[in-house]
Amino acid sequence: MGNLIELMKKEKATIEKYLDLYLESLHIQGVLHDAMKYSLSAGGKRIRPFLAIAVSQLLGKSRELVMPYACALEFIHTFSLIHDDLPALDNDDLRRGKPSNHKVFGEDIAILAGDALNSDAFSVLFEFGEGNFQKGGRFFARAVGGRGIGIGQTKDCTIPESERTVEVLDDINYYKTAMLLIAATAGAAAWLDASDEKIAALDEYGRHIGLAFQITDDILDVTSTPEELGKGVGVDAMLHKATYPALIGIEKSREVAARHVDLAVKSLEVFEKNDWRDALGDVATYILNRSN
Amino acid sequence: MGNLIELMKKEKATIEKYLDLYLESLHIQGVLHDAMKYSLSAGGKRIRPFLAIAVSQLLGKSRELVMPYACALEFIHTFSLIHDDLPALDNDDLRRGKPSNHKVFGEDIAILAGDALNSDAFSVLFEFGEGNFQKGGRFFARAVGGRGIGIGQTKDCTIPESERTVEVLDDINYYKTAMLLIAATAGAAAWLDASDEKIAALDEYGRHIGLAFQITDDILDVTSTPEELGKGVGVDAMLHKATYPALIGIEKSREVAARHVDLAVKSLEVFEKNDWRDALGDVATYILNRSN
Numbered sequence: 001m002g003n004l005i006e007l008m009k010k011e012k013a014t015i016e017k018y019l020d021l022y023l024e025s026l027h028i029q030g031v032l033h034d035a036m037k038y039s040l041s042a043g044g045k046r047i048r049p050f051l052a053i054a055v056s057q058l059l060g061k062s063r064e065l066v067m068p069y070a071c072a073l074e075f076i077h078t079f080s081l082i083h084d085d086l087p088a089l090d091n092d093d094l095r096r097g098k099p100s101n102h103k104v105f106g107e108d109i110a111i112l113a114g115d116a117l118n119s120d121a122f123s124v125l126f127e128f129g130e131g132n133f134q135k136g137g138r139f140f141a142r143a144v145g146g147r148g149i150g151i152g153q154t155k156d157c158t159i160p161e162s163e164r165t166v167e168v169l170d171d172i173n174y175y176k177t178a179m180l181l182i183a184a185t186a187g188a189a190a191w192l193d194a195s196d197e198k199i200a201a202l203d204e205y206g207r208h209i210g211l212a213f214q215i216t217d218d219i220l221d222v223t224s225t226p227e228e229l230g231k232g233v234g235v236d237a238m239l240h241k242a243t244y245p246a247l248i249g250i251e252k253s254r255e256v257a258a259r260h261v262d263l264a265v266k267s268l269e270v271f272e273k274n275d276w277r278d279a280l281g282d283v284a285t286y287i288l289n290r291s292n
Numbered sequence: 293m294g295n296l297i298e299l300m301k302k303e304k305a306t307i308e309k310y311l312d313l314y315l316e317s318l319h320i321q322g323v324l325h326d327a328m329k330y331s332l333s334a335g336g337k338r339i340r341p342f343l344a345i346a347v348s349q350l351l352g353k354s355r356e357l358v359m360p361y362a363c364a365l366e367f368i369h370t371f372s373l374i375h376d377d378l379p380a381l382d383n384d385d386l387r388r389g390k391p392s393n394h395k396v397f398g399e400d401i402a403i404l405a406g407d408a409l410n411s412d413a414f415s416v417l418f419e420f421g422e423g424n425f426q427k428g429g430r431f432f433a434r435a436v437g438g439r440g441i442g443i444g445q446t447k448d449c450t451i452p453e454s455e456r457t458v459e460v461l462d463d464i465n466y467y468k469t470a471m472l473l474i475a476a477t478a479g480a481a482a483w484l485d486a487s488d489e490k491i492a493a494l495d496e497y498g499r500h501i502g503l504a505f506q507i508t509d510d511i512l513d514v515t516s517t518p519e520e521l522g523k524g525v526g527v528d529a530m531l532h533k534a535t536y537p538a539l540i541g542i543e544k545s546r547e548v549a550a551r552h553v554d555l556a557v558k559s560l561e562v563f564e565k566n567d568w569r570d571a572l573g574d575v576a577t578y579i580l581n582r583s584n
Contacts, residue, residue: 028438032446036438083407088399107380108449111403112442115375115410119437122414126429133425137418145411146320146328150404154324157400 004282008050015049016041018071022124028116035105035113036120039078042096048073048180051283052188055202058276061192068128069136069191072121073184076140079117080149080180082110089157118144129191136191143183152176164242166256170211178210185280201270205280208264213287215257218243219250220290254288261288296574300342307341308333310363314416320408327397327405328412331370334388340365340472343575344480347494350568353484360420361428361483364413365476368432371409372441372472374402381449410436421483428483435475444468456534458548462503470502477572493562497572500556505579507549510535511542512582546580553580 019040028036049070056066085092085100086107093103102110121144125137142148152175159168186203194202221236222245236243244253264284271277311332320328341362348358377384377392378399385395394402413436417429434440444467451460478495486494513528514537528535536545556576563569 026437026439029443030446031450032438032443079407083403086403088403109446111375111378111380112446112449115371115407116438116442118407118410119433119442120439122429123433123437123439126426126433129426133429134418134421137414137425141411141415141418145318145415146324146408147318147412147415150408150411151321151324154322154401154404157404158323 004279004286007279008045008047011050011053012046015046015053015070015074018067019049019074022068022071022128025127026120026123028120031105031109032113032116035101035109036078036117038104039082039095039101039113040075040117042078042098044077044096046074047283048077048184051181051184051206051280054276054280054283055185055188056192058271058274058280059189059192059194059198065131065192066188068124069131069140069188070184072124072129072140073180075117075121075124076144076149077180079114079121080153082114082117084153086110089153131191132193135193136187139183139187139190143179143187148175148179148183152179161240161242164247166244166247169214169242169244169247173211173214174207177214178207181210181213182206197270201267204267205264205284208260208267209284209287212257212260212264212284215244215253215260216287216290218245219253219257221245222250257288261285296571296578299571300337300339303342303345304338307338307345307362307366310359311366314360314363314420317419318412318415320412323397323401324405324408327393327401328370328409330396331374331387331393331405332367332409334370334390336369336388338366339575340369340476343473343476343498343572346568346572346575347477347480348484350563350566350572351481351484351486351490357423357484358480360416361423361432361480362476364416364421364432365472367409367413367416368436368441369472371406371413372445374406374409376445378402381445423483424485427485428479431475431479431482435471435479440467440471440475444471453532453534456539458536458539461506461534461536461539465503465506466499469506470499473502473505474498489562493559496559497556497576500552500559501576501579504549504552504556504576507536507545507552508579508582510537511545511549513537514542549580553577 023037023040052066052070052073053063056063081095082101084090085095086102092100094100101113105113125133125140144150152172155172156176159172182203185206186199189199189202218236221234221243237246244256248256261284265281268277268280315329315332344358344362344365345355348355373387374393376382377387378394384392386392393405397405417425417432436442444464447464448468451464474495477498478491481491481494510528513526513535529538536548540548553576557573560569560572
C-alpha cells in the first residue's frame with residue numbers, strides 16, 4: 001500500500017502535466033479557458049486517469065496510447081463536479097477546500113465551463129487519441145450521458161429520501177459513480193483493443209470499486225473531521241439523508257464496502273499476477289481505508 | 293425555392309423519425325428521458341441535419357452513413373438551446389412558442405438534460421455511426437466545446453454592448469452559430485471521407501451561411517411580428533443590444549447578409565452542378581429571405 005501511494009503520486013504529476021498540455025493545445029480563449037483550468041487544476045486524486053494508466057500497463061500497452069483517454073475521463077469528472085455544485089443542483093460553495101467554480105466565475109460561466117469540459121473530453125479523444133474509437137468511445141459516452149452520470153444525478157435529485165433503500169442507493173451509486181470508473185477500467189481496455197473477457201473482468205472491477213467508493217464516502221461523512229475531508233462533514237445526517245450508515249449502521253456499511261472490495265480484487269484473477277495487477281488490487285483496498 | 297421547402301419538409305419527417313429512434317435506442321430512464329425528448333421533439337427547421345444529408349447526397353454517399361452524424365448535430369443544437377434559456381444565461385421562458393425546458397422540468401433537470409444531450413450526441417456517433425471518427429469527430433467536437441459554441445456563448449455573455457462592433461458581432465456569430473453549421477457541412481464531408489478540397493469548400497459555405505443566418509436573425513427581431521417569429525420581437529432594441537441593424541441599419545445589414553449568401557453559393561462551385569448543389573445554394577438564399 002505504501003507503494004500505491006508513491007505510485008499514485010508519481011502518476012498524478014504526469015497526469016496533471018498532460019491535462020494541462022491537452023487543455024492548452026485546444027487554445028480556448030479568455031475567461032472560459034480560465035474557468036475550465038481553475039477546476040481542472042484543482043487537484044484531487046486523479047483516480048480515474050490513474051486507473052486507465054494502470055489498465056494500459058496491465059495489458060502491456062503503451063502509456064501514450066491511453067493518455068488522451070485517461071485525461072478525457074478527468075475532463076468529464078471535472079465537468080460533473082462543476083455542474084453538481086451549481087445552485088440549482090447541490091448548491092455547494094466549496095470544492096476541495098476552494099470556492100466552487102460558480103462562486104469564482106459566476107453561474108453563467110460555470111455552466112458554460114462545465115459544458116465545454118464535457119464536449120472537450122471528446123475533443124481530447126479525437127484530437128490526440130489513436131485508440132479504438134468505436135469500442136472505447138461507446139464505454140466512454142455511455143458513462144457520461146443519460147445512461148451514466150446524467151441519470152445518476154437525476155435520480156439523486158428526484159428520488160425522495162423516504163424511498164431510498166440500500167438497493168436504491170446502489171442503483172444511484174452505480175450510475176453516478178461506478179459507470180465512470182467502469183469507463184476508466186473496462187473502457188480503457190476497450191480503447192486499447194483488449195479481449196472481451198478482460199473487458200468484462202474490468203467492468204466487474206470498476207462496478208465494485210465504484211459501489212465501495214460511494215459507501216465509504218457516506219461513512220466518511222459521519223466519521224471524519226472537516227480537515228481530513230477537505231469539505232463539510234455530518235452534512236448527510238444534518239439533511240436527514242438516507243445514506244448507507246443511516247440505513248444499516250456504520251459497521252454493516254463497512255462490511256458491505258469490504259465485500260465489494262473483495263469482489264473487485266477477485267475479478268482481477270483473469271489477469272496474470274504482476275505489479276500492476278497488485279496496484280489495481282491495492283486501489284480497491286485504498287478506497288476502503290481512505291480518510292478523504 | 294418551392295422545391296427546397298418541399299424537400300426540407302420531407303427530410304424533416306425522416307430526421308425526426310431517426311432522432312426519436314436514436315433517443316429511444318439509448319433507453320434513458322424517467323424524467324431525464326422526458327426532458328431530453330421534450331426539447332428534442334419541439335420542432336424547428338432541422339437545418340443542421342438537413343445540411344449534413346444534403347452534403348452526403350452531393351458527395352454521392354449513402355444516407356445511412358450520414359444519419360447518426362446528422363442527428364448528433366441536432367442533439368447538440370438542442371442541448372445548446374436548453375442551456376441558453378436557463379435563468380443564469382438568457383433567462384428565456386419561451387422557446388419555439390412553448391415553455392422552455394427549465395419552465396417545465398425545473399432548472400436542475402434542464403441542466404442535466406442539456407448535459408446528457410451534449411454527451412449523448414457522441415453516444416449517437418459511437419453507437420450508431422460507421423464514419424471516419426477521427427476526421428469527422430474533430431470537426432464535430434471542435435464546434436461544440438470551448439473552441440465553438442462554448443466560447444461563442446461566453447463572449448456573448450461577457451462582451452459589453454458598448455464594445456460590440458460588427459467585427460465583434462461576426463466573431464461571436466462565428467463561434468456561436470457558424471461553427472456548428474461548418475460541422476454540419478465540412479464536418480459531415482470529413483465524416484464521409486471527402487477530399488480536403490471539398491471539405492474546405494464546405495467550410496467556407498458553412499461559415500458564410502452561419503454569419504448570414506445571425507444577421508438575418510437580428511433583422512427579423514426588428515421587422516417581424518411575434519406570430520411570424522414564434523417568439524418575442526423588438527427584444528434586442530428594448531435591451532439596447534448592439535445588433536447589426538442597430539449598428540449599421542437594416543438596409544446595410546441586408547446587404548452584408550446578401551454578400552455572405554453570394555459567397556456561400558460561390559463556394560459550392562467546386563462541386564458539379566446537380567440537384568443537391570442547387571438545394572444547398574437555395575438553403576443560403578432561404579436563410580436570407582426567411583420570415584422565422
